[in-house]
Amino acid sequence: MAENVDAKIVIIGCGIAGIAAAHRLVKSGFTNVRILEATGRSGGRIKTGRLGNTMIEMGAAFIHGPSEENPVFCLARDYNLLDPKSLTPENQAVDVGEDPPLVPNWFTSSGQKLNPDDMDPATELFHVILDNTPESTTDKQSWSSVGDFVKSEFQRQTATKWKDKDKHTRQVLLGAMNSMLKEECFASATHSLEDLDLIGFSMYLSIKGVDCTFPSGAEGLISNLMSELPANLVSYSRPVRCIHWSYSESEENAVMVECEDGEKINADHVIVTVPLGYLKNHHSTLFSPPLPAQKLESIQKIGFGTCDKIHVEFESPWWDADCEIIYLVWDDEEDISDHVSDISNNWVRKISSFNVVKSSKSGSHVLCGWISGHEAEHMETLPEQEVRRSITELIRRFSGDLTITPTRIECTRWLHEPWTLGSYCHPAIGCSAQNFKDMMEPLPTIEKQEPLQVMFAGEATHPSYYSTMHGALLSGRREADRLISHYS
Ligand SMILES: Cc1cc2nc3c(=O)[nH]c(=O)nc-3n(C[C@H](O)[C@H](O)[C@H](O)COP(=O)(O)OP(=O)(O)OC[C@H]3O[C@@H](n4cnc5c(N)ncnc54)[C@H](O)[C@@H]3O)c2cc1C
Numbered sequence: 001m002a003e004n005v006d007a008k009i010v011i012i013g014c015g016i017a018g019i020a021a022a023h024r025l026v027k028s029g030f031t032n033v034r035i036l037e038a039t040g041r042s043g044g045r046i047k048t049g050r051l052g053n054t055m056i057e058m059g060a061a062f063i064h065g066p067s068e069e070n071p072v073f074c075l076a077r078d079y080n081l082l083d084p085k086s087l088t089p090e091n092q093a094v095d096v097g098e099d100p101p102l103v104p105n106w107f108t109s110s111g112q113k114l115n116p117d118d119m120d121p122a123t124e125l126f127h128v129i130l131d132n133t134p135e136s137t138t139d140k141q142s143w144s145s146v147g148d149f150v151k152s153e154f155q156r157q158t159a160t161k162w163k164d165k166d167k168h169t170r171q172v173l174l175g176a177m178n179s180m181l182k183e184e185c186f187a188s189a190t191h192s193l194e195d196l197d198l199i200g201f202s203m204y205l206s207i208k209g210v211d212c213t214f215p216s217g218a219e220g221l222i223s224n225l226m227s228e229l230p231a232n233l234v235s236y237s238r239p240v241r242c243i244h245w246s247y248s249e250s251e252e253n254a255v256m257v258e259c260e261d262g263e264k265i266n267a268d269h270v271i272v273t274v275p276l277g278y279l280k281n282h283h284s285t286l287f288s289p290p291l292p293a294q295k296l297e298s299i300q301k302i303g304f305g306t307c308d309k310i311h312v313e314f315e316s317p318w319w320d321a322d323c324e325i326i327y328l329v330w331d332d333e334e335d336i337s338d339h340v341s342d343i344s345n346n347w348v349r350k351i352s353s354f355n356v357v358k359s360s361k362s363g364s365h366v367l368c369g370w371i372s373g374h375e376a377e378h379m380e381t382l383p384e385q386e387v388r389r390s391i392t393e394l395i396r397r398f399s400g401d402l403t404i405t406p407t408r409i410e411c412t413r414w415l416h417e418p419w420t421l422g423s424y425c426h427p428a429i430g431c432s433a434q435n436f437k438d439m440m441e442p443l444p445t446i447e448k449q450e451p452l453q454v455m456f457a458g459e460a461t462h463p464s465y466y467s468t469m470h471g472a473l474l475s476g477r478r479e480a481d482r483l484i485s486h487y488s
Contacts, residue, residue, distance in 0.1 A: 004029050005487045010257050010265055011035045012240050013273035015044025016072075016469055017457040019225050020476030021271050026229060028484050036259065038239035038419045042226055045275070045420065046469060048217035051311045051408050054357060054364040055217050058309065058412045060469045061368075063214075065207025067092035071477075072221065072470045076214060079224040086212035095208050102324035102355075108172060108331045111400025118169075119327075121162065122176035129153045130184070135202040145429055146201050147194030147338065150181065154336050174336065175329035181338035182352035183370065188426045189305035189467065191373030192339045196303075200427025203436070205464040215360065218469075238263070239419070243270055244288050245443060245453045254450035269452050271479050273472075276304040276460035277421030287454075292445065298435040302460055303428030306415040307372035308379065310351065312391060313408040314365040318399045319356065326354045326367065328398050343378050348394045350375035372423075380413040387411055424467040425460040436463035440475070442482065452486055455479045 009030060011018045014037035025033050041047075045059040066073040066086050076082050085091060106114040129150055134143075143149040154177065162170055181193060190196055214220055226234075244256040253266035274286075279299050283291055291299070319326055330349060340349040354367035369391070371379060379387060388409045396402050414423045440461040443454040457475040465471030 004031055006032050007268040007483070007487065008253060008266065009033045009269045009271065009483065010255075010267040011271045011273065012243075012257070013037060013044065013275075013458070014042040014234050014236075015273060015275075015458070015472060016046055016222070016225075017273040017459065017472040017476035018044075018271070019222065019229070020473045021273070021457055021480045022229055022233060022476075023225055024477050024480035025483065026233075028480070030483070033233060034265075035234040036238045036240050036257065036265075037234055037236050040236050042234060043219050043222040045414075045424070046218045046222055048219040049410075051313050051366055051410050052364075053361045054311075054313065054359045054366045056309075056311045056357060056366065056368065056410070057213070057218055059414075060218055061213050062211040063209075064211055064468050064470070065209045066212045067207060067209035069207045070209070070470050071473050073209065075225070075473075076221055079221065081214050081216065081220050081224070082212060083215050086210075091212070092209045094210050096210055101210070103320075103322050104325050104327055105319045105323040106176070106327045106329055107398040107400075108175065108329045109397055110331055111397060112331075113400075114172065114329065119173070119176050119329075121165075122173040123180065125154070125157060125161065126177055126180045129157070133201055134198060136199060143198055145194045146196040146198055147192055149198055150193055151336055171333075172329060172331050175331050175333050176327065178333055178337060179327050179329055179352040181336070182350055182372075185338050185350075186307045186352075186370040186372040189307045189372060189423045190303065190426050190428075191305065191375075194338075195305075195426075195428055197427045197429050197431050200431045200433075203427060203433055203464055204466065207470075213358065215358070221469075241285070242288055243272065243286060243454060245270070246289065246449060254453045268450075269455060269483060271455045271457055271476075273456075273458040273476065275420045275422070275458060276302060276425050277415075277423075278419060280304060281421050292443070294438045295441070295443075298439040301428060301431045301435045302439065302466075303426045303431065304422045304424070304460065305372060305426055306376045306380075307370065307423045308376045308412045308414055310369040310371065310379075310387070310391060310409065310411040311357070312354070312367045312369065312395070312406045314367070314404070315407055317356075317365045318395075318401060318404060319367075324356050326356070328352055328354075328394075339373060340375060343375055347371075347375040347378045348390045351394065377415050379411065380416050384409075426467065433463055436461065436466065440478070442479075452483060455482060 014035045047058040239260040241260045242258040247256045255267045255270050257265045340346045351369045351371050354369045357366040442452050457479045459472040461475045462471035
């Protein structure tokens with residue numbers, strides 16, 4: 001362990017990755033650590049808000065795999081942020097992959113409530129196909145993407161499995177299958193599964209445990225971590241304009257960080273935790289000299305998509321008392337597909353499910369809808385009134401009740417958040433494990449120069465837990481550990 005190291009360390013971004021890096025460095029005796037954050041708050045994509053009296057999560061909500069292996073779970077447990085059920089050994093032992101078992105209600109676009117058991121052929125087929133996504137391509141069978149594989153498997157398997165079903169049943173099951181594919185698009189923050197690399201898809205590792213949420217809000221994790229850091233460690237509303245590395249004007253420090261307000265800060269090491277969406281759009285001005293080719297290739301190849309949440313409040317529920325998720329099944333779809341044509345008129349068709357938001361407040365009836373891809377990007381451009389009109393129409397159509405009027409609606413606009421420019425990363429076509437390795441590689445790579453000038457953390461730098469809070473947190477700790485061993 002290092003003791004009282006006074007190397008100057010600047011961390012850019014106060015999301016969970018930046019906070020985790022600062023935490024570990026400060027606890028290990030580094031005395032000169034500073035975080036520069038563009039916005040006026042900590043937490044980044046962990047952002048808790050309110051819709052009326054109900055607490056809602058605009059960003060991360062679920063601890064994916066709440067068990068010992070997940071550092072977010074361990075911290076949340078230690079800070080007393082979880083409900084008793086999530087802490088039980090049984091909950092931690094269940095291996096459900098990416099699909100927590102939720103009690104569903106199914107509604108069709110003709111306003112019909114379906115029997116959940118009747119949807120089993122679709123849900124089972126969906127899981128069988130996704131669970132068997134190949135981890136390597138063979139010469140004989142090579143699919144160009146996850147979507148390509150799913151489609152061809154769907155055609156092959158339904159030709160026998162669904163052949164005796166009547167036309168209406170097949171139509172509804174197809175709609176249910178499409179619903180789940182759209183949900184998968186949200187999970188991967190992608191427009192279509194056709195944009196996901198087949199081999200890259202298997203890089204993501206899931207952790208045991210049934211996904212759980214923070215009953216009092218995910219930002220509680222941030223405030224607890226922040227309370228253990230020295231006051232004034234973070235400079236808020238301090239966007240960084242340019243990181244000058246291999247900086248020759250200063251004899252003492254290898255890096256100079258230039259802020260938007262003109263402040264110039266010399267540093268020995270900089271840990272960059274800005275989102276990949278920001279890097280994709282601003283790398284050419286954020287680094288001087290420019291980033292090396294391999295880093296640029298990773299920034300380009302790792303995908304960064306948009307997914308948004310739409311929170312809708314009702315006076316009374318139109319779903320069952322025990323319902324945890326509502327699936328919307330379009331019963332007029334003709335083919336297997338996870339995206340819509342004519343987005344400006346049909347963007348709401350991409351919303352395939354609504355989670356029932358758990359609340360400690362009685363009388364709170366809030367749903368959280370999910371939308372991703374170009375449809376989400378389009379929604380972000382619409383005026384609030386227009387979103388409200390389309391969502392009300394959607395709910396009336398599926399519930400079969402033409403009098404339902406939501407009391408409040410609020411949607412996120414992650415693509416338009418200037419310091420994020422999207423939601424989270426995914427393995428786009430052509431993306432490989434090497435791209436994630438190159439993404440986390442510190443600069444400079446030339447041995448003779450001052451080492452570890454610029455280091456990279458954040459969810460998009462974790463090779464197997466990308467897109468998650470725990471991946472981001474671990475990446476921050478990883479870069480802190482790199483400095484700790486450098487000074488040990
Ligand atoms: C809608 C949505 C739902 C999600 N759901 C889940 C979920 O259920 N479970 C889960 O595990 N994960 C989920 N995630 C992903 C999770 O939120 C992220 O992986 C994680 O929070 C990323 O942390 P980070 O520190 O890498 O980045 P961020 O939290 O984005 O932090 C980066 C920080 O850098 C700052 N910054 C950017 N540019 C500059 C600059 N030039 N100068 C200074 N500061 C700058 C930003 O303002 C930001 O605060 C979700 C994300 C979204 C958007």
